[in-house]
Amino acid sequence: MNARLYRSLYxxxxxxxxxxxxxxxxxxxxxxxxxxGQEAVSVGVCEALRPTDxxxxxYRSHAMYLAKGGDxxxxxxxxxxxxxxxxxxxxxxxxxxxxxxxxxxxxxVVGTTIANAAGYAYALKTRRSDAVVVxxxxxxxxxxxxxxxxxxxxxxxxxxxxxxxxxxxxAIHTSQAKRQGRPDIAARAExxxxxxxxxxxxxxxxxxxxTRTVLSGMRTLGGPHFFEVKTYRWREHVGPGRDFALxxxxxSEAEPWVKxxxxxxxxxxxxxxxxxxxxxxVEAEVAAAFAFAEASPFPDPAELMIDIYQEAxxxxxxx
Amino acid sequence: MPSPAVKPxxxxxxxxxxxxxxxxDAVREAAELEMARDPNVxxxxxxxxxxxxxxxxxxxxxxxxxxxxxxxTPLSEDAMTGAAIGMALAGLRPVHVHIRMDFLLLAMNQxxxxxxxxxxxxxxxxxxxxxxxxxxxxxxxxxxxxxxxLHGMFMHxxxxxxxxxxxxxxxxxxxxxxxxxxxxxxYVEHRLLHFTxxxxxxxAYTVEPGKARITRRGADVTLVGISSMQxxxxxxxxxxxxxxxDAEVIDPIWLSPLDMDTICESVERTGRxxxxxxxxxxxxxxxxxxxxxxxxxxxxxxxxxxxxxxxxTTCPTAPNLEDLFYPNARTVAAAARDLVEERxxxxxxxxxxxxxxxxxxxxx
Numbered sequence: 001m002n003a004r005l006y007r008s009l010y011x012x013x014x015x016x017x018x019x020x021x022x023x024x025x026x027x028x029x030x031x032x033x034x035x036x037g038q039e040a041v042s043v044g045v046c047e048a049l050r051p052t053d054x055x056x057x058x059y060r061s062h063a064m065y066l067a068k069g070g071d072x073x074x075x076x077x078x079x080x081x082x083x084x085x086x087x088x089x090x091x092x093x094x095x096x097x098x099x100x101x102x103x104x105x106x107x108x109v110v111g112t113t114i115a116n117a118a119g120y121a122y123a124l125k126t127r128r129s130d131a132v133v134v135x136x137x138x139x140x141x142x143x144x145x146x147x148x149x150x151x152x153x154x155x156x157x158x159x160x161x162x163x164x165x166x167x168x169x170x171a172i173h174t175s176q177a178k179r180q181g182r183p184d185i186a187a188r189a190e191x192x193x194x195x196x197x198x199x200x201x202x203x204x205x206x207x208x209x210x211t212r213t214v215l216s217g218m219r220t221l222g223g224p225h226f227f228e229v230k231t232y233r234w235r236e237h238v239g240p241g242r243d244f245a246l247x248x249x250x251x252s253e254a255e256p257w258v259k260x261x262x263x264x265x266x267x268x269x270x271x272x273x274x275x276x277x278x279x280x281x282v283e284a285e286v287a288a289a290f291a292f293a294e295a296s297p298f299p300d301p302a303e304l305m306i307d308i309y310q311e312a313x314x315x316x317x318x319x
Numbered sequence: 320m321p322s323p324a325v326k327p328x329x330x331x332x333x334x335x336x337x338x339x340x341x342x343x344d345a346v347r348e349a350a351e352l353e354m355a356r357d358p359n360v361x362x363x364x365x366x367x368x369x370x371x372x373x374x375x376x377x378x379x380x381x382x383x384x385x386x387x388x389x390x391x392t393p394l395s396e397d398a399m400t401g402a403a404i405g406m407a408l409a410g411l412r413p414v415h416v417h418i419r420m421d422f423l424l425l426a427m428n429q430x431x432x433x434x435x436x437x438x439x440x441x442x443x444x445x446x447x448x449x450x451x452x453x454x455x456x457x458x459x460x461x462x463x464x465x466x467x468x469l470h471g472m473f474m475h476x477x478x479x480x481x482x483x484x485x486x487x488x489x490x491x492x493x494x495x496x497x498x499x500x501x502x503x504x505x506y507v508e509h510r511l512l513h514f515t516x517x518x519x520x521x522x523a524y525t526v527e528p529g530k531a532r533i534t535r536r537g538a539d540v541t542l543v544g545i546s547s548m549q550x551x552x553x554x555x556x557x558x559x560x561x562x563x564x565d566a567e568v569i570d571p572i573w574l575s576p577l578d579m580d581t582i583c584e585s586v587e588r589t590g591r592x593x594x595x596x597x598x599x600x601x602x603x604x605x606x607x608x609x610x611x612x613x614x615x616x617x618x619x620x621x622x623x624x625x626x627x628x629x630x631x632t633t634c635p636t637a638p639n640l641e642d643l644f645y646p647n648a649r650t651v652a653a654a655a656r657d658l659v660e661e662r663x664x665x666x667x668x669x670x671x672x673x674x675x676x677x678x679x680x681x682x683x
Contacts, residue, residue: 054409085442086442086444090439090440091441091442095441097442097444099444099445105408105437105441105445107432109432109433112428113401114401115397115400115405115429116401116402116404116408116433118398118405119401119402119403119408120406120408120409121405122411123410126361126411146397146401146428146429149395149399150401152395152398153392153393153398307438307439308477308478309438309478309501309502310446
């Protein structure tokens with residue numbers, strides 16, 4: 001399992017480092033919100049999921065998309081605005097989707113997918129499915145009205161949805177302390193009767209084990225669950241760089257998170273040869289994905305006016 | 320240039336043996352038939368399962384289909400719209416009911432940022448087959464926050480369809496079409512139309528998107544009446560007939576997609592157009608229809624155009640002020656005569672008992 005977790009974490013980290021490297025060339029024509037530093041939340045949770053389980057995310061969801069099994073080539077091509085992208089070059093970094101992998105969408109408007117996830121979970125419940133929905137969102141989303149409304153509905157209908165609040169402490173450049181009267185987000189879920197855990201986003205193994213336990217209960221007994229996972233964003237809100245120079249947060253604040261980075265910690269647990277093989281495979285895969293994106297064509301001009309509506313007579317033929 | 324003309328909607332059947340149904344029962348029957356036809360269809364919203372059952376439009380659904388497929392919701396328009404989208408992404412076909420269109424303003428984020436855009440921004444990989452029923456109120460002091468016609472806002476945004484049926488026949492057929500449509504559809508209902516009755520076939524049928532209906536043939540002026548204003552336009556045509564003006568009346572039925580071919584073909588004949596909306600005229604459906612007619616027919620036909628709708632103010636509750644706020648059959652007729660005679664005639668027909676506007680009777 002350590003090798004699996006290491007591969008997934010290292011792969012996401014390297015993809016995003018490559019995004020950051022390529023970004024100044026302006027080949028990526030999409031606002032990118034990197035999850036560097038936060039990967040363990042997505043990896044720890046998604047590693048416990050089945051392919052038939054569903055995830056919803058945010059504009060900072062490269063990690064979730066990849067951890068859930070989203071197609072890497074299609075994601076990078078999407079950032080390049082290419083026709084081979086997961087949204088055919090019409091969504092960009094903030095609108096990732098891979099329905100085959102159960103990635104049902106990410107949104108650029110904070111909090112919107114929280115309610116979408118609950119609705120999807122309602123559909124699963126009516127079908128007596130034992131699949132679950134996981135919804136990833138940030139601490140800022142917990143301030144939106146839709147958050148409170150959705151917790152109430154999920155509790156009322158006992159929906160199989162796991163809410164995962166990735167609390168990185170900042171909404172753009174504003175700290176949680178400046179935005180929340182009581183910065184205990186899990187307590188708000190508990191107020192609606194939803195059991196909640198407060199978890200460490202550096203502890204990928206702990207996240208995986210806790211998710212497995214929780215999901216096992218949800219699959220048999222139903223009902224929502226809530227994770228507040230403390231984590232830290234290493235890069236700027238949007239873009240490839242660092243933002244400590246802006247002065248809204250001190251670099252010293254990042255130090256414990258960097259020190260606890262699960263990637264080198266897991267690497268140290270692996271035999272050198274196994275680790276080297278993973279690194280080599282991931283590097284080749286990442287390089288191939290960027291080459292694929294660069295070589296892919298831009299969408300045909302006719303694509304501008306395609307898929308505004310599902311046309312009649314093609315009712316169930318989603319692409 | 321105009322595209323090749325499409326055939327307008329067929330006339331609603333008028334066979335003497337035809338069953339007569341109220342608008343309310345037509346809506347209810349469409350929901351019931353579609354729920355029976357497709358187990359993925361479900362109906363929810365504030366109070367849909369309470370004893371009043373949304374003026375009766377949802378009566379019996381919970382008894383027949385159970386609380387999983389027909390349920391009242393918490394007072395959470397934003398989240399419930401988002402949940403409806405999630406259900407639709409999972410393959411259900413939700414019908415979300417709002418007893419007031421004004422409450423849609425609490426759901427705009429999900430409707431316009433998510434529902435309308437999902438198919439496009441996810442590269443055609445998902446559909447959002449969602450129907451949002453929303454009711455416009457009028458008369459008996461509905462006032463500022465219970466009377467708004469906001470359909471123009473939705474016509475503005477690609478990715479969501481808008482329909483505003485004016486007869487029981489269209490109420491049933493349009494709701495069925497909306498439910499079967501794979502896109503989000505805003506279904507606009509007018510509370511005053513709820514009281515109207517008309518022929519409605521028993522079997523299921525659809526009134527498909529994008530086709531208007533010519534409800535009265537005429538040569539002198541084209542009146543396009545939206546939602547409840549369709550009724551006022553037909554009454555206006557009767558007032559005009561009495562002074563020898565022959566009005567053509569068109570019901571666009573679907574506002575998005577909009578059947579401009581039928582409207583333009585009519586205005587090309589009459590040279591005169593009044594669009595009457597149950598909404599403000601600024602940037603609204605009336606403005607859009609008028610602008611498209613002007614774009615298409617300029618240089619082809621001399622045109623006289625007019626928009627009518629809410630007075631450019633907030634809806635008041637005092638009855639005398641409220642009367643001034645809305646267009647009605649007589650003010651439409653007066654405006655049409657001015658257009659036809661190309662002068663301010665200063666004419667307002669005396670109200671005829673047989674053409675009196677229906678009103679909501681209190682107490683509420």
